[in-house]
Amino acid sequence: MRAGSRAARDDATSPRDSALIEFQGVGHTYRSILGRTVRAVEDFSLSIGESEVFGLAGPNGAGKSTLISLLLGYLEPTNGSIRIAGLRPRAFVERHGIGYLSELIAIPTRWKVEDALQRYGILAGVRRHELAARVAYVIELLGLEEQLGKRVKQLSKGNLQRLGLAQALLRDEGVIILDEPTHGLDPLWTQVFRDIVEALRRPGRAIFIASHNLDELQRLADRVAIIDGGRLQRIVEPRAALGGSTTYIISIVGDAAAIADVFPGARPRGAQEWEMPELDLATLNAGITRLLQRGVLVSSLRPAHSVLEQHFREAVGE
Amino acid sequence: MSALVDNRRAKLSEYLPWIARDYLTDQGPSTAIIIVLIALFEAQMFRMGTGTRLATMPQDVAARLLRGLAGILAFLGTFFATNGIVSNDRKQGYYRFLFAKPVSPPSYYALVFGMYGAGLLVVVLALLCVWAVIVRPMFPIELFGAVAVLYLAYGGIGFLLSAAWRFDWMSLVTALLVARLCWSVWGNATGPAHWLLYLLPPVHRADNVVDIVMRSAGTPVPWNLIAWLGGYGLLCFVLGMVVIRKRPLGTS
Numbered sequence: 001m002r003a004g005s006r007a008a009r010d011d012a013t014s015p016r017d018s019a020l021i022e023f024q025g026v027g028h029t030y031r032s033i034l035g036r037t038v039r040a041v042e043d044f045s046l047s048i049g050e051s052e053v054f055g056l057a058g059p060n061g062a063g064k065s066t067l068i069s070l071l072l073g074y075l076e077p078t079n080g081s082i083r084i085a086g087l088r089p090r091a092f093v094e095r096h097g098i099g100y101l102s103e104l105i106a107i108p109t110r111w112k113v114e115d116a117l118q119r120y121g122i123l124a125g126v127r128r129h130e131l132a133a134r135v136a137y138v139i140e141l142l143g144l145e146e147q148l149g150k151r152v153k154q155l156s157k158g159n160l161q162r163l164g165l166a167q168a169l170l171r172d173e174g175v176i177i178l179d180e181p182t183h184g185l186d187p188l189w190t191q192v193f194r195d196i197v198e199a200l201r202r203p204g205r206a207i208f209i210a211s212h213n214l215d216e217l218q219r220l221a222d223r224v225a226i227i228d229g230g231r232l233q234r235i236v237e238p239r240a241a242l243g244g245s246t247t248y249i250i251s252i253v254g255d256a257a258a259i260a261d262v263f264p265g266a267r268p269r270g271a272q273e274w275e276m277p278e279l280d281l282a283t284l285n286a287g288i289t290r291l292l293q294r295g296v297l298v299s300s301l302r303p304a305h306s307v308l309e310q311h312f313r314e315a316v317g318e
Numbered sequence: 319m320s321a322l323v324d325n326r327r328a329k330l331s332e333y334l335p336w337i338a339r340d341y342l343t344d345q346g347p348s349t350a351i352i353i354v355l356i357a358l359f360e361a362q363m364f365r366m367g368t369g370t371r372l373a374t375m376p377q378d379v380a381a382r383l384l385r386g387l388a389g390i391l392a393f394l395g396t397f398f399a400t401n402g403i404v405s406n407d408r409k410q411g412y413y414r415f416l417f418a419k420p421v422s423p424p425s426y427y428a429l430v431f432g433m434y435g436a437g438l439l440v441v442v443l444a445l446l447c448v449w450a451v452i453v454r455p456m457f458p459i460e461l462f463g464a465v466a467v468l469y470l471a472y473g474g475i476g477f478l479l480s481a482a483w484r485f486d487w488m489s490l491v492t493a494l495l496v497a498r499l500c501w502s503v504w505g506n507a508t509g510p511a512h513w514l515l516y517l518l519p520p521v522h523r524a525d526n527v528v529d530i531v532m533r534s535a536g537t538p539v540p541w542n543l544i545a546w547l548g549g550y551g552l553l554c555f556v557l558g559m560v561v562i563r564k565r566p567l568g569t570s
Binding site for chain 1: 326327328329332333336372410411413414416417418419420421552555566567568569
């Protein structure tokens, strides 16, 4: 990593509020019985604030799942240390619990949906007198009413995903980890999921979301770490980055020649649609004003790539 | 920090009925069905050999038959109960949701082990009730004791193997066979090699423990054997708990 980007990374690895989760120089190497090794995570340092929605993005095999397993204490770091509220992950989980949705939903297939929620509720530490109400709450929240009598093996992928999310929300946890949370959800339930995460946001709760869906992270996360090859490549604050330079796609109605005059370097993409060169917001707005003055109407304007997508492409070298 | 204030571990005692339900709907019926099938086979052999109906079977013959079944029941019941007791959760990935909760894995598995043992005793009682209807009422309290000791002996070893790796049933059967073989070949040997045998499970003495089922009046209870077998199993169980604590859950 270049010196400049390292300096930027060091600054961005700290949250704005006090840290709840801290990775310090964490590495993890898988070893087979035959002695072969695979380095999954390397020199990973990061702090996550106690009221933060934090995203984790990376290509397949980047080390996301390993990082989550380390955070839950399912694996031990080969190097470095991880602390959650000052405790080792396993100690934290056994004392407080974590609301966790894994990428692969593994629930015994013979369990019925309602039984599964009752069981996980007890194990989550929900008290007996609150259990029925908490189970009813997550059933309604995730729309599982019609699935209650079904066995887990009878559920569709989407319903299984909703059951997984429901069990993660049974208790009012201080740390929530969601691994590919919208995998298998239809667009309606994807939107419901986003609303749920927004509603979960509160002081004193850290939410950690790992996803391939950059649009989702762009909308939900305060900061997003991009990892590749087991290393932290950069941390992006999607909302703060919105003001930066980017390329836009513009569609107009009117004199097409005006585009070339106002935005030199714009490339046509289709009927009345152009991809503009990289622009900052001030230049973009000045150009649009000039277009309007020349009687051209702008029918649509959107970034060619989201800010996060742009960072992602740069970080993983695509 | 709210995450710290909200310190609320799970009450595993409230989860006990679910563990009992798992056993009584899964391993329990399997055990009972296999034992009933074996009993029917043996009863048929008896009828063919003597021409006598089961209900009129002499008391000593019924006791011998029961004793034979007790040994099989203790072994198979324990085998079914502890096979995959830990490794299955790792293999299937069930640990992910289970242990993201405020639950200690060693406590959880200790509870499962204990509850499955209690479940096996319930199966023993149910089978004795069937025996009472078909053959004659016999409820020797020693049968429960023998099954409990052998559950601890075989089950403790099975528990350790299941905690250690995924090939638990295969390695349990291998360990028991190798131990029996070694004890039968070198059991009477002298010298340092003889003492190495004590590292192996004393399963060659399991039959002596099962014999208490048809113990005649005045015959002493073999407490030393019970302590040896039970102690060996208990030690393995404790080692299994250590392995669960030390071995990361995410490794299979």
